[in-house]
Amino acid sequence: MLEGLSEKLQRTLRNIRGEGRVSEKHVQESMREIRMALLEADVNFKVVKDFVSSLREKALGQDVLNSLTPGQQIVKIVRDELVNLLGREPERITFSKVPPTVILMVGLQGSGKTTSTGKLARWLSKNGHRPLMVSVDVYRPAAIQQLSVIGQAVDLPVYSDESGDAVERASNAYRHCRSMGYDVLLIDTAGRLHIDDELMQELELIRQNVKPDEILLVADAMTGQDAVNSASEFNRRLPLSGAVLTKLDGDARGGAALSIRAVTNTPIKFIGIGEKYEALELFHPDRLAGRILGMGDVLTLIEKAEQASDEEQARQMMQKLQRDEFSLEDFRDQLRQLRKLGPLDQILGMLPQMGPLKGLDKINVDERQLAHVEAIINSMTPEERVKYKIINGSRRKRIALGSGRPVSEVNRLLKQYIQMRKMMKKMSKGFLGKRLPKFGW
Ligand SMILES: Nc1nc2c(ncn2[C@@H]2O[C@H](COP(=O)(O)OP(=O)(O)OP(=O)(O)O)[C@@H](O)[C@H]2O)c(=O)[nH]1
Ligand SMILES: [Mg+2]
Structure with a gap:
């Protein structure tokens, strides 16, 4: 995509x-x-x-x-x-307070109206609705038949009768829908090569007769600017309530996706991403943006970090690093900080270009361990906390006794601390730039 x-x-x-x-x-x-x-x-x-x-x-x-x-x-x-x-927030279908909700599907020829009608019916049914479909495409031979076949494929009802008049078919279907207790009526309309007055008049008449709650423009993303132009044209003539952007799975250049909303002020409500009937998604602007930029995770990380850390702290930490003053107390604070972000391995996984950092996977910061780390660090003298090199064998034993943790754990913690110092040095110089990232580690 x-x-x-x-x-x-x-x-x-x-x-x-x-x-x-x-x-x-x-x-x-x-x-x-x-x-x-x-x-x-x-x-x-x-x-x-x-x-x-x-x-x-x-x-x-x-x-x-x-x-x-x-x-x-x-x-x-x-x-x-x-x-x-x-479009910021995902836009939903507006359902009528008094059922049935009527959804009119409009668009140029071949844009995917009939397929999207079937997909949408399926989607609605999966979301607890009882949709009924009707085709009012009385012009193209077999168009009505096409919707019936789709109805069978998605196992949902399609209304049909002998009428050869589009407006009449829509009204008949609407009555049937009400009397049978369906809560959504999907009207699949005829396509045109170009927007012409005849088509618009017909759509206008249907609109007056069945008063749709939603008029969804079905636009083919593969047609690029044409999709946008037709959208603005439709929008001038009909009060569009949303767009279904189809064929985003193709090798579309996709400009339509990014222009439709801005040009027509019509929100994209669904995207079609395949020929199958399940290939319809509610449109999430943030997710598409994430997909386009291929960096949803990094952004989540930045946001998390912004919440968890403040710049002043980061600045102080950076200075400490530069002066080689990153103490065991800072280590403890950083672990606390990291805890707010989530499991360390996950955080590191979110960072691109990180490259392998050996041994890091062993830094485990679950709650219990954090409590142990604190106990161990609290058992150190202030001097030990800033000069880790003086912590020899007998000091390690004393710290272990004081914290109630085995010596091996004290050893491990010191090893992790040293690793973290190295990692932070590497990060402060390396891939994240000359300065320490905002999130303070
Ligand atoms: N790859 C892909 N193909 C799609 C998608 N939506 C529709 N199509 C295909 O596009 C073609 C036209 O779809 P239709 O649903 O018949 O289009 P229409 O707007 O009803 O066409 P007319 O009624 O002739 O105006 C079909 O071959 C569909 O399978 C989609 O999201 N992805
Ligand atoms: Mg059709």
Whole structure:
């Protein structure tokens, strides 16, 4: 899904993410690359323009450039802006207070209306509804038959009668739906090559007769800008309540996904990601943004870290590291800090470019162990806590006795402490930039 765009954006952001210092020039360059990637993905040029200028403004903000992790902040900004563009919150179907809820499926020829009607019926049924489908496509031979076949495949009812008039079929189905107690009526309409007045009049009449709660535009993501143009055209003529973006599984450049909302102000409610009837997903802007950027996990981590740590603490820790003053007490504090983030192995797994750090998997920070670590560290003298090298064999025995833990555990803790010092040094110099990341370890 959106592989081309995803790859390019990720490459750009990979370059910037690890930077401890980001210059204005660097940001400008990245913005140019992001702009190109979006245009190549067929995102509407106006959307790209607004998007990039908003990005640039935020990325060049002094609080970003001066922060401890400017590269990561910029990644986060790109991600947040993408989510904004895609619509922030997932949009749900609005159900009528008095059933049935009527959903009108509209769109250009071949966009996936009939398939999506079947998929949506299935989705609704899985979510506790009793949907009924009807085709009002009286123009294309076998269109009505096509929906019946889909109905059988998903094992859900399709209304049909002899009427050859679209408006009449819709009204008949609506009456049937009410009398039989179905709670959602899905109306599959005829497609057109282009939007024409005849089609619009027909849809308008159906609308007046059955008063749909939702008018969903089915748009084919593979058609790129055409999907966006048809969306704005439909939107001008009908009060669209949402879009179903189909064929996102194809090698679509995918620009439609990123433009539809911004251009038409119509929220994407579902995405079609395959020909099978289960290949329909509720649209989650944040997840698509995450998928595009291929970094959902890193962002989760950044967010977690932001919650768990504060910058001042991070700064102090960094200074200590630079002066080689990272004591056993700091070690204990850092373990506490890490606990807030979750299991250590999981945290390290979220970090890209981390590379193997031998022995780290042995640092286990579950609650009980943390209590033991504290007991051991509390049994040390203040001097021992800052000068771990003086902790010889007899001191180790004394600490073990004092904390009620075996000597082997004291040894292990010291080993872990030394490892952590090394790791933190490596991180403070290495992959996360010249400075320590905001999350303080
Ligand atoms: N890969 C993929 N194919 C899809 C998806 N949705 C629909 N299709 C395919 O697109 C083609 C057209 O789908 P239809 O549902 O018949 O489209 P339509 O809008 O009803 O077409 P008309 O009624 O002729 O206007 C079919 O071959 C579907 O299998 C999707 O999400 N992914
Ligand atoms: Mg159809």
